[in-house]
């Protein structure tokens with residue numbers, strides 16, 4: 001399933017659904033490394049340079065930013081997405097990135113990739129209305145959205161200081177969700193080893 005054997009050193013790729021400089025969602029993702037065990041790492045991938053999906057560009061030489069995104073997904077053991085809700089749904093920026101990464105259909109780097117979905121909003125809903133859309137789009141690519149209580153961070157702007165999430169109860173909740181993701185990665189890599197599919 002993985003492009004790299006890393007059952008003991010999971011590498012996570014964090015993708016924000018907002019490309020705004022002061023994005024709360026990106027701030028949440030910047031806070032993850034401190035919540036992970038030493039054995040795990042997380043890297044942020046910014047979607048700023050991903051063009052709008054165009055199948056005409058999705059041939060032998062896709063746009064360089066798309067190549068980088070797909071490589072980063074391939075090399076990761078799991079994904080953490082944190083996204084705002086725009087008009088009760090997933091921002092186009094995130095959907096567009098999932099569309100690029102989803103090709104070739106059902107055989108893309110997203111196939112089999114465990115993905116923790118976090119939403120966040122300065123409002124009271126925590127962006128929860130985008131959760132189903134994000135999970136559905138991931139499921140369409142054969143990625144594996146982690147099945148757990150939704151992580152929807154309400155009132156997020158008040159929980160950020162100096163570009164990091166600082167609200168302890170929310171950090172605890174996010175940490176538990178990250179551990180669920182790591183458990184899912186371990187479960188899947190164990191299953192792949194037992195079936196002889198691991199590298």
Ligand SMILES: Cc1cc2nc3c(=O)[nH]c(=O)nc-3n(C[C@H](O)[C@H](O)[C@H](O)COP(=O)(O)O)c2cc1C
Nearest residue numbers: 018020023024025026084085086087088121122123
């Ligand atoms: C086009 C647009 C639509 C939005 N729609 C919603 C919405 O439906 N629900 C919500 O809670 N916030 C909504 N917001 C507010 C965003 O949650 C808020 O701007 C948030 O901070 C964006 O995430 P970021 O800080 O990571 O950039 C909307 C913002 C924009 C720009």
